[in-house]
Amino acid sequence: xxxxxxxxxxxxxxxxxxxxxxxxxxxxxxxxxxxxxxxxxxxxxxxxxxxxxxxxxxxxxxxxxxxxxxxxxxxxxxxxxxxxxxxxxxxxxxxxxxxxxxxxxxxxxxxxxxxxxxxxxxxx
Numbered sequence: 001x002x003x004x005x006x007x008x009x010x011x012x013x014x015x016x017x018x019x020x021x022x023x024x025x026x027x028x029x030x031x032x033x034x035x036x037x038x039x040x041x042x043x044x045x046x047x048x049x050x051x052x053x054x055x056x057x058x059x060x061x062x063x064x065x066x067x068x069x070x071x072x073x074x075x076x077x078x079x080x081x082x083x084x085x086x087x088x089x090x091x092x093x094x095x096x097x098x099x100x101x102x103x104x105x106x107x108x109x110x111x112x113x114x115x116x117x118x119x120x121x122x123x124x
Contacts, residue, residue, distance in 0.1 A: 003037070003119055004077040009069045010112035011061040017043065020068070020106060023096050030090055031072055035083035041070035059111050080116060 012020055028039035044067035047054050055067045074080040087093055100107040 004074045004080045005071050005117045005119075006074075006080060006114070007069075007071045007117055008112055008114045009055055009059060009067060010107070010109075011056070011059050011065040012068055012107060013064055014066050015064070016106045017066055020100065023100060026096055027093070030092055030096075031083065031087060034086040034090070035079045036072045036074055038073040039070075040072075041068055043068055059113060077116065077118065 024041050028036075028041075031039045044055060047056055047067060055061075055069065056065075059067065061067060072080075074083060097107070101109075
């Protein structure tokens with residue numbers, strides 16, 4: 001139960017999902033190469049529950065935007081910190097992410113919610 005997980009959620013236009021998915025598949029492999037045990041991303045499908053604040057509200061999603069929810073699992077916070085350093089320095093990441101963050105702003109990190117989490121409970 002000592003795993004450490006980075007979680008994230010962000011909006012992306014529906015019409016850019018195929019392009020984003022191609023990048024995400026490659027990014028996942030880089031994260032795993034640098035220490036991640038698992039890398040998962042999902043697209044929102046059923047995001048409303050009465051009485052709660054939804055993910056689209058949280059990230060101020062606009063009409064035509066999908067919500068991506070994901071996480072990266074590490075064996076420890078230390079491994080995660082080292083992986084973050086390695087991934088940030090990996091030139092492949094810059095090449096992959098540049099087309100998503102150019103003037104078209106397919107991905108806007110300023111609209112992403114992110115955090116690192118230590119295990120509270122795990123049931124498998």
